[in-house]
Amino acid sequence: MSGRWSAPPYGQIGPALPQALRLARCQAAGLIRRPVHELPDEADIMEQEISREEERLLVSNAQVVAALEDLFSWRNKDRLSRTSKLSYAESWRFQRALYRMWLLSYLYGMPPPGSARESEEYQGEELERSIPKQKDFLMKFSSRELLQIRYITFFLRTVAGCVSGEFAGSLDVYDFEGLYQFAGPHAILRCYEEGAADPLRVWKFIGDYGPYEGFLTKPLMSILEERKFDVHQNGTPFYKALLDQRNGEDDKCTRCKSVNDAIGMRSGVNLWNETNWDYLRCYYTNLSESVTLSLGKNRTETKLHKALALACKDISRFMHQMFNNKREPYTQWRKADWVCLECLGMFISETIPFWWLDRKQLEG
Incomplete structure (x- = not known):
């Protein structure tokens, strides 16, 4: 040049x-x-x-x-x-x-x-x-x-x-x-x-x-x-x-120990912890889809879906709340752990009911 x-x-x-x-x-x-x-x-x-x-x-x-x-x-x-x-x-x-x-x-x-x-x-x-x-x-x-x-x-x-x-x-x-x-x-x-x-x-x-x-x-x-x-x-x-190599490509999910994600791709770049939770809003655009079937069918819980829609706006804050309400088998999970999307999805789905119960108790 x-x-x-x-x-x-x-x-x-x-x-x-x-x-x-x-x-x-x-x-x-x-x-x-x-x-x-x-x-x-x-x-x-x-x-x-x-x-x-x-x-x-x-x-x-x-x-x-x-x-x-x-x-x-x-x-x-x-x-x-x-x-x-x-x-x-x-x-x-x-x-x-x-x-x-x-x-x-x-x-x-x-x-x-x-x-x-x-x-x-x-x-x-x-x-x-x-x-x-x-x-x-x-x-x-x-x-x-x-x-x-x-x-x-x-x-x-x-x-x-x-x-x-x-x-x-x-x-x-x-x-x-x-x-x-x-x-x-x-x-x-x-x-x-x-x-x-x-x-x-x-x-x-x-x-x-x-x-x-x-x-x-x-x-x-x-x-x-x-x-x-x-x-x-x-x-x-x-x-x-576009890329010659990717850093951390062979890193494993802390939970399932897999080096590949659900579709067989290397998961190292696609691992998540509190340092990049904010980017999850590009993946979780409708948290209501993570609600368990029994809870999702409860007509009295329409407020839950509205609350989850608001949670999508600040997904990092939502994830911190998830960890504050974790139960077995997730009690040993740490916010610093690098977790794949598949494991994270199961954690969110199974923790939302406890998160919602906590919110209702706080609201009286």
Whole structure:
């Protein structure tokens, strides 16, 4: 990288500067729903002059990407650190894939509030027109690079899962992943930070099947199928698409001593104790599902489900309360123990009745 690109603000952007600049340039120029041949190309974009607005967008977008990289590293690389532990090569792969995914979302996804696109009849018919453009956009990348983007979408789906419970009973969303990619990384990060689904509600046409159905994933998987690309990579772990290694991957659950989770994947990165309970809100979006069958059928306990809905808002506090109400066979459990999701789920399900009894006694 030349001295020009090493100086502020460019040196602060990260290793995927061409992809970052391409996104910023398209945003600054308002290039919406354009075919790929009308977009600036990654190969020569750094040869062109940069405007002040593009510089501003570069810095603003980089803050979103850095925050998401910290989250990604914490949940996929090293559960002991909330700041990125990705190597330079891993960070480059992550950021390159994220900026590319973000650009596709900007071009063909959810319009910003108040824009002309927001008021258009952007339903299934419009989606059908955008799918070929999405596919043309993605065709420019190698199969390996598409697999990296796919891994990013899985990660973002988990992050956005923290607010999926807000749609229960009020909105039938049949493709949550499509909705999240349609909204884009910036909206997903806001959902996570604010603990609310408002960034996904800015568009008045969301509901049932919408223009987000199959967004990004449908054309991406279509390309890989046409190329006869083995997405399973002969049994190679999916995370290898972005990461070279994961810290603590072989750590065992303190309780069941298993090194694999319920679906046969290495569980070391996916272990939980009081240091990362707050992230459980991305998994436990509806704690009522953890209620035992007999208690859940009791019509007098409708207040319980409301209390559990509130508990989802502060899952870390809820987990501390769980440990304060533990009974056999969990009396020896410690908050510092690293436990897999399967064991944790059984603990929560069997402890909720005692937690609820304690709450009712405190309330008189």
